[in-house]
Amino acid sequence: MSGPLAGVRVADFTWVWAGPTCTMQLAHMGADVIRMESMRRPCFIRTLPPWPDGRPGLNRSGYFNQYNQGKRSILLDLSKPEAVDIAKRIAAMSDIAVENFAGGVIDRLGLGYEELRKVKPDIVMISMSGYGKTGPESGYVSYGPAQVPLSGMSTLTGYRDWPPMHVGMSYGDPTAGLHAAYAVLASLYHREKTGEGQYIDMSQCESTMVLLGEGIMDYTMNGTQPPRSGNRVPKMSPHGIFRCxxxxxxxxxxxxxxxxxxxxxxxxxxxxxxxxxxxxxxxxxxxxxxxxxxxxxxxxxxxxxxxxxxxxxxxxxxxxPPMLNRELAEDRHLNERGFFVEKEHPEVGVRKHAGIPWRMSATACEVWRAAPTIGQDNEYVFGELLGFSSDQIADLVAREVIH
Known part of the structure; x- marks a missing residue:
């Protein structure tokens, strides 16, 4: 692995889209990201299309394989105390821990910040809950599509006299992932200067809301709610999409x-x-x-x-022009810049994925391998990293502590 975060390890307790987007940024920068997964409850996006040739499978999802490139995967049953202890051992060898479970879940598992800092006092940990750990809505159920209307984005989207509209994608998830990566990097910088780790309480909804600062300012300054305006904007004209x-x-x-x-x-x-x-x-x-x-x-x-x-x-x-998927994949500009990544995957072969959207002159970043198959790195992590013998690993597998 190479890049500005080479030598940094991440204990990755994330799933679905927001959390994996954060840890993907860290992997792009060279961090060694270890995903802790479960066969009892596999990551939801491992079950989602698109699948090559239309054949489903936990290792075949293009969705999962896009947002988890360059990471490792191990299988633990975190409902068992021994598995929690193993996760803590990994955290003790890590610099960063990232989780985006529903509020309170990571603490109930025994893997919250107070527990992890006992084994790694200077760890940087971020919790990416839907609405943050405090406040009257902290326990609400959250998905990215729900955060878009709560942020105010849906109210501004659509045509005049139409109802509010969704924006075509779940902005809350990737936006939260990017903001989380920024917060983690700032915390690592703080640790480098002071030796102190810290806990980051992040609200995914707030990370979406900051994209709409002008709407909040308009109300607080003028008491107004602008009407929906389709593709039009106040300071440009024409500003739209036209048939060809x-x-x-x-x-x-x-x-x-x-x-x-x-x-x-x-x-x-x-x-x-x-x-x-x-x-x-x-x-x-x-x-x-x-x-x-x-x-x-x-x-x-x-x-x-x-x-x-x-x-x-x-x-x-x-x-x-609004680009079609085929046009994006074949786009001369993107291909000549090396934006797309093609890595050999054990089950789906070589596939084209969106890669790293920045180029650094002194600390080159790379996608060092395709997304992992589920549990692909058990042998490396349990054997080489943690030092378990083959007999110990076989015993843990037999008792379904690991899979």
Missing amino acids: AGEDRWISIACGSDVEFAALCEAMGRRELADDARFRALADRKGHEDELETEIEAWTLTQDAFELRDRLQAKGVAAF
């Missing part, structure tokens, strides 16, 4: 200034629109947005989306 030639083909166009709008009009062959009193300045365009969008879409309907992207970008206009 072909079936279900579209292009997004956003003009952030009058200069950019004039460039769009030139590309359309309609320079007169830039001088039209209805569209001359932003305030004019905002007041006649329906008419403006009608003019634009009458033109885009005759255009190929990707050819139009190139023409508009050449004139300094932000424009891009």
